[in-house]
Each structure stands twice: as C-alpha cells, then as structure tokens.
Amino acid sequence: MRPLSQDDIAPTPWPVTTGMNILVVGVGGQGVLMISKALALMAQRRGFAVKQSEVHGMAKRGGIVFSHVRFAEQVWSPTITRGEADMLVALEWAEALRWLDHLRPGRGVFIADTRQIVPPFACRSRKRGAPSGYARETPAEIVGRHADGCALDATGIATALGDSRAANTVLLGRLSAWLDYPVAEWHDVIAAIVPKGTREINRKAFDAGRGWTPPAPDADPDLVAAVPDALPDRHVGVAIEAAWCKGCGICVKLCPERCLAMDGPKAIVATPSACTGCRVCEWLCPDFAVTVRNEGVPA
Amino acid sequence: MLDVAPATPFDPKDYLRLQYMPHFMCPGCGHGIALRALLAAVHDCGIAKDDLAVVCGIGCSGRVGGYIDANTFHTTHGRPLAFATGLKLARPDLTVVVVTGDGDCLAIGGNHLIHAARRNLDLTCLMLNNEVYGMTGGQASPTTAATRLTSTTQSGAIEPTFDACALAAAAGAGFVGREVTRQAPALKTLIARALRHKGFSFVEVMSDCTEVYGRKNDLGEAPEMILSQKADMRPEQHNDAPNQPFRPNALPTGVFVERDLPEYGARLRAHAAMIRGDTAR
Numbered sequence: 001m002r003p004l005s006q007d008d009i010a011p012t013p014w015p016v017t018t019g020m021n022i023l024v025v026g027v028g029g030q031g032v033l034m035i036s037k038a039l040a041l042m043a044q045r046r047g048f049a050v051k052q053s054e055v056h057g058m059a060k061r062g063g064i065v066f067s068h069v070r071f072a073e074q075v076w077s078p079t080i081t082r083g084e085a086d087m088l089v090a091l092e093w094a095e096a097l098r099w100l101d102h103l104r105p106g107r108g109v110f111i112a113d114t115r116q117i118v119p120p121f122a123c124r125s126r127k128r129g130a131p132s133g134y135a136r137e138t139p140a141e142i143v144g145r146h147a148d149g150c151a152l153d154a155t156g157i158a159t160a161l162g163d164s165r166a167a168n169t170v171l172l173g174r175l176s177a178w179l180d181y182p183v184a185e186w187h188d189v190i191a192a193i194v195p196k197g198t199r200e201i202n203r204k205a206f207d208a209g210r211g212w213t214p215p216a217p218d219a220d221p222d223l224v225a226a227v228p229d230a231l232p233d234r235h236v237g238v239a240i241e242a243a244w245c246k247g248c249g250i251c252v253k254l255c256p257e258r259c260l261a262m263d264g265p266k267a268i269v270a271t272p273s274a275c276t277g278c279r280v281c282e283w284l285c286p287d288f289a290v291t292v293r294n295e296g297v298p299a
Numbered sequence: 300m301l302d303v304a305p306a307t308p309f310d311p312k313d314y315l316r317l318q319y320m321p322h323f324m325c326p327g328c329g330h331g332i333a334l335r336a337l338l339a340a341v342h343d344c345g346i347a348k349d350d351l352a353v354v355c356g357i358g359c360s361g362r363v364g365g366y367i368d369a370n371t372f373h374t375t376h377g378r379p380l381a382f383a384t385g386l387k388l389a390r391p392d393l394t395v396v397v398v399t400g401d402g403d404c405l406a407i408g409g410n411h412l413i414h415a416a417r418r419n420l421d422l423t424c425l426m427l428n429n430e431v432y433g434m435t436g437g438q439a440s441p442t443t444a445a446t447r448l449t450s451t452t453q454s455g456a457i458e459p460t461f462d463a464c465a466l467a468a469a470a471g472a473g474f475v476g477r478e479v480t481r482q483a484p485a486l487k488t489l490i491a492r493a494l495r496h497k498g499f500s501f502v503e504v505m506s507d508c509t510e511v512y513g514r515k516n517d518l519g520e521a522p523e524m525i526l527s528q529k530a531d532m533r534p535e536q537h538n539d540a541p542n543q544p545f546r547p548n549a550l551p552t553g554v555f556v557e558r559d560l561p562e563y564g565a566r567l568r569a570h571a572a573m574i575r576g577d578t579a580r
Contacts, residue, residue: 121325121510133326244320248327248509253522283483284525286331287321288311 019048019072021080022175025099026091027117028065031168032056034193035089036067038172042181042189043071053078064095087178088147089171091154092117094135096142103147110149111174113167114139115156131265133246150174150214157208163198166205173209183210236277236294242266244289251281251290300394300495301345314338314348316368323362327521329480329506330427334363336483336504337396337425340490341369344394352393354383356408359434359508360400360427377408380415383422391564394423394494401428405441405461412463416470416499420563423493423500426463429508437511448515463503468556473498475556479505481528482552489554498562505550 022039026032036052043050054067068080082102087109090096096112103110122133139151154170169190176186187203194202238259240251247265260281261270267289269275277294315338324330341351348369355364357376364371370393374382379397387395404412404426415422431449432438439449439456442463446455468475474496478486486504493500507513507524518524 246321246326248521250327250522250525253526283335284332284481285335286324286326286328286521288315288331288335289321 019070019075020086020179021084021104022069022087022089023066023080023085023099023102024069024089024091025064025066025095026168027095027119028056030065030091031165032065032067032091035091035168035172035175036069037193038186038189039069039175040071041193042179042186043069045185045189046181048072049075051075051078064098066095066099087111087175088149089175091168091171093139093151094119096151097135097137100142100146108147108149109178110143110147110151111171112139112142112149112151113154113171114151115153115167131247133265136265150212152209152212152214154209157212158205161201161204161208163201163205166198166201169194169202169205170209170212173206174212176206176210183207236275236292237272238269238275238277238281238290238292240267240269241289241291242268244287246287246289248286250284250286254284255281301343302495304343305345309339309342311335311338314341314368315366319366322366324359325433325508325510327507327509327524328359329429329504329508329525330359330363332480332483333425333427333486333504333506334366336480336486337363337398337490338367339487340494341394341396343487343491344494346394346494350392350394352383352386352390352395354379354386354395354397356397356399356403357434358400358403358432359429360398360403362434363398363427377403377406378411379403380408380411380422380424384415384418384420387420387422388564388567391421391568395421396494397422397424399424399426400440401426401430401442401463402432402440405463405466409441412467412501413470416467416472416501418563419471419473419499419560421497421499423490423496424467424502425490425493426501426503427506428463428503429506429512431508431512433508433511437508437515447512449512450515464501464555467499467501471499471560472501472556473558473560474500474554476501476554477503477505477550477552479528479550479552480507481525485552492554492557496557498560505552 024032024035033054033056040050040052048071050071052067052069056065080102083105085102085108086104088099088103090112093112093114093116116134118132118134143149143151154167155164157170158164158166186206190202190206191199245266247267249262252260252262252267257274257276259269259271259274260267277292279292281290282292351369353364353367353369354372354374355361356374356379361373365373372382379399383395383397428442430440430442430444432440437449438451441461443449443456444460448455464475464477474493476489478489490502493502509521509524513524
C-alpha cells in the first residue's frame with residue numbers, strides 16, 4: 001500500500017476551455033444539488049452548454065442521491081455513463097466507493113468526504129458497538145491506488161468552521177483546485193445560490209477546501225499483513241474466499257468441528273486440521289465463499 | 300437430462316456470472332443457499348448452461364437469476380410464469396426454471412401460479428419463501444405467519460397464510476415439494492427431482508430474510524435463524540396431522556405430489572398438428 005503523498009493530490013488544473021463530466025454523489029440532505037448547481041452556474045457563466053440531471057428527494061438519509069453535471073461547447077446526453085466521469089465528488093464515503101467505476105480510468109479525479117453515514121441495512125446487530133456491514137475500504141486503499149484525488153474529512157473541517165452543513169462547500173472548494181477558474185468567480189457563484197445568512201460560512205468553507213493539504217502520512221504505518229498458515233497437504237480441507245464473505249456467521253456456528261471462526265467482519269479458517277470435509281459450511285454459505293476439498297464426498 | 304449425477308465434481312463457479320459476484324443479497328440470506336442448491340441440481344441433471352433458461356420476477360428472489368451464467372430473463376412483477384410459459388412453448392428444447400418469491404408468486408402473480416399449475420406445462424417453479432417483501436422494506440406477504448411483525452403489520456400479522464404447496468397441488472401441479480435451506484443437500488435432491496419431472500413442478504424453499512424479517516421479529520442473527528428452521532419442520536409427516544398450523548411449529552417438508560399428468564406443451568403441439576392436418580385435407 002502506497003502512503004498518500006503530496007504528489008498524489010497536487011491538482012493539475014484543466015484548461016478553461018475544456019468541457020467536463022462531473023458526478024456528484026451522496027446521501028440525502030447533504031447538498032449534492034447545491035454543488036451541482038454551483039458547477040452548472042459556473043460553467044454557464046464561462047459560456048459552456050450545461051446539462052444537469054439528478055435523483056433527489058431521499059431526504060431520509062440513507063437513500064442514494066446523485067447529480068450528473070456535464071458541460072462543454074455542446075452537450076447532448078444529460079447523463080454520464082460508467083467510466084466517463086472526469087471528476088467524482090462524493091459527500092459520503094460508501095457512496096464514493098459505490099460510484100468509483102464511473103470515473104474515467106487513469107485520469108479521473110476522485111474527491112471524497114471520509115465521513116461515514118452508516119445506512120440501517122449495514123447494521124447486522126443492534127448491540128451497541130457491534131461491527132456493521134459498512135464498506136471496509138479505507139481512503140488510503142483507494143486514493144493513489146484505484147483513483148487519483150483526495151479524501152478529506154470535509155464534515156470535520158466544516159464543523160470546525162462552525163457549521164457541519166457546509167461540508168459540501170468544502171468539497172466544492174477542493175474541486176475548484178482542478179478547474180482553472182478565478183477564486184473570485186467561485187465566490188460570486190456561491191454567493192448567488194446559497195441563502196443570504198450563510199454566505200460567510202460558505203465562503204470560509206470554500207477557501208478551506210481549496211487550500212486543503214493532506215496531513216503528513218504516518219511515519220510507520222502498521223501495514224504488516226498476517227501471513228496465513230499454509231494448509232497441510234491433506235485429502236480434506238476448507239478455504240474461505242474473503243472477498244465474497246459477508247460475515248453472516250452461518251459457517252462458524254454450524255461447523256460441527258469448530259474449524260472456523262470470525263475474524264472481525266469475516267470468517268476465517270481457524271483450525272484447518274480439524275476439518276473433516278463434511279461440506280456443511282459449503283452448502284450453507286449463502287455467498288459461495290466457502291470451498292471444501294474432499295475427494296471422498298462429492299460436492 | 301441425466302438420470303445420474305455426472306462424474307465431474309460440482310463447482311458453483313462454473314455456473315455463476317463471476318463478474319457480478321459477490322452477489323447483492325444481505326449477509327445470511329437464504330436465497331444464496333437456494334441458488335447454490337439450484338446450481339448443484341442443474342449440474343446433477345447434466346443440463347448444459349445453453350439449454351437452461353432461468354426466468355425471474357421482481358424482488359430479492361428476482362435478482363437470483365442474474366447471477367446464473369445461463370439464459371436468464373428478468374421479467375415483470377408476478378409474471379415470470381407467464382413469460383416462462385411463452386418461452387417453453389416456443390423453445391420446448393430448453394429446461395425452463397422459474398425463480399420467484401412468496402410475494403411475486405402468491406400475491407402479485409397468484410393467478411399465474413394457479414393457471415400454470417392447471418395447464419401442467421413442463422416448467423420448474425422455485426418459490427423462495429422468506430415470508431416478507433424484503434427488497435421493498437419488509438411489508439407483509441401472503442405467507443407472513445400470524446403475530447409476525449413487518450413494516451405493514453406493526454402490531455403483528457393477523458391474516459391467515461397461504462400454504463403454497465397445497466395451492467399448487469390443488470390447482471393441478473404434477474410435482475409439489477417443499478424444503479428448508481437448512482437442508483441444502485436435500486433441497487438439491489428435491490430440485491433435481493423437480494427438474495427431471497415432466498410437467499409443472501412446484502418447489503417451495505423456506506428461506507430466511509435475516510436483515511429485514513429476522514431483525515424486526517428478533518429471530519436472532521443468520522446462524523440462529525437457520526438453526527431454528529430445523530425445529531420448524533416435520534419431514535414427510537404432512538399427512539399425519541393435516542390440521543396443524545402451517546407455521547411456526549409444524550412445517551411439513553418433502554415431496555407432496557408426484558403424478559404423471561398430460562403435459563401441456565406436448566398436447567398443444569399434437570393439437571396444432573391435428574388442426575394443420577385437417578386444413579391440409
């Protein structure tokens with residue numbers, strides 16, 4: 001895993017004349033539409049044709065909300081297809097991951113708030129402190145590896161400035177670093193669309209986002225990966241494909257030999273030598289994550 | 300269609316569209332277990348992927364077909380049996396499997412179920428019964444057991460439930476069976492028998508909705524739910540106590556009906572040939 005460095009997030013502004021596809025995503029009530037409105041107004045003032053389309057109204061928090069903003073000399077289709085977005089602005093971390101594939105491979109810019117809003121369906125257990133099914137990918141795994149851009153705690157920055165609701169403007173400020181338009185024009189556009197009483201906080205939030213620099217990477221990140229024990233060469237064995245495991249715990253509870261255990265959100269093979277190859281876990285895994293090797297008992 | 304299982308071991312990855320895996324279903328959802336059992340049964344019957352058509356309706360169960368690397372068909376709500384009827388009549392060489400849910404099959408598509416069973420066309424209908432409309436937020440379905448909490452029965456369901464197997468049998472299905480996902484190998488055998496049966500085969504799979512139904516009713520997490528299935532079922536005893544309540548504590552499983560009835564496709568083709576012969580004369 002490559003630690004985040006200054007080079008990763010140094011913006012190379014697009015020239016003023018280039019059209020762009022910008023995808024803004026989040027959950028309801030975060031200001032996805034405010035960002036896209038600001039972008040659309042800005043592009044309009046620069047003389048571009050603009051098309052914007054959205055899904056909105058999921059104000060209950062948890063519903064997906066997205067907005068496509070396309071501007072160029074001429075725009076025909078109002079939507080951005082997979083792999084066509086030049087920029088992805090995400091106001092919520094899991095939404096950032098959900099839409100990652102819409103980014104143009106290789107040169108799309110990824111800007112995300114790292115704040116998590118855990119949807120109710122991700123909570124497997126109602127016990128306090130129980131692990132949730134929320135996306136496990138960390139910003140360090142995404143930024144610089146799958147996409148270039150930056151992940152910042154925009155909500156935290158906005159809260160420090162006095163109003164967490166300005167997180168969207170922080171991200172807009174960050175986005176503006178990639179667009180070669182004067183700051184004064186951005187301030188103008190924001191003042192034109194936000195409610196009068198919030199102009200000051202939005203201006204401050206915009207500047208904070210635009211001037212954001214990544215914190216220095218940890219000197220010695222704890223990245224030592226656990227090396228799994230090699231399976232002994234036996235005629236029976238069990239393996240779990242971690243990428244498919246959703247951690248429901250069925251295999252762990254139903255294994256008669258207690259070979260398996262939960263390791264955080266996933267099941268692992270704890271005592272491979274105890275496996276008798278009975279295939280109970282394989283049959284009952286709803287996610288096809290368990291494979292049992294046993295020449296004696298056909299699958 | 301093979302009568303005995305092929306020698307090659309079953310690997311579900313051969314039958315899945317790997318690009319869509321892991322599938323969208325919640326952790327512990329019984330539909331994944333039913334999908335595996337279906338694929339294993341297809342393998343047992345030696346049906347080539349090109350000769351298999353899976354028709355699905357709408358709902359969590361409707362998404363099951365999309366993960367199968369065969370000819371799949373995602374249709375309108377409640378109407379997979381109607382689509383499958385057309386498909387099977389046009390392509391009698393295909394093995395047509397309908398994967399549907401309790402709401403899809405008994406509420407929205409209840410009419411299609413009884414008429415498909417009545418006609419006895421050679422289809423295999425797999426009804427994944429999780430007793431709730433999971434995808435749309437946990438509303439009560441025609442199989443939601445009494446006293447169960449759902450988002451539309453906030454103080455407990457009061458309606459009597461459908462016994463889908465009895466319904467299909469009464470409507471004239473040639474093969475009717477039920478199994479719980481806990482007994483996945485038995486479920487596979489049951490589905491394989493249904494696939495081999497010539498005529499309308501109806502298999503009800505008792506599946507667990509862990510995230511919506513289980514949570515709302517405090518049925519425990521996925522392992523507890525699947526373990527409790529065993530306490531709920533009474534294999535092959537459905538004839539002993541016909542007045543037992545359907546659920547929660549007396550769930551008959553096994554094959555209820557297996558009878559040779561005239562198959563609709565063959566009858567229709569014979570009829571068509573007869574008419575054509577008449578006109579030629």
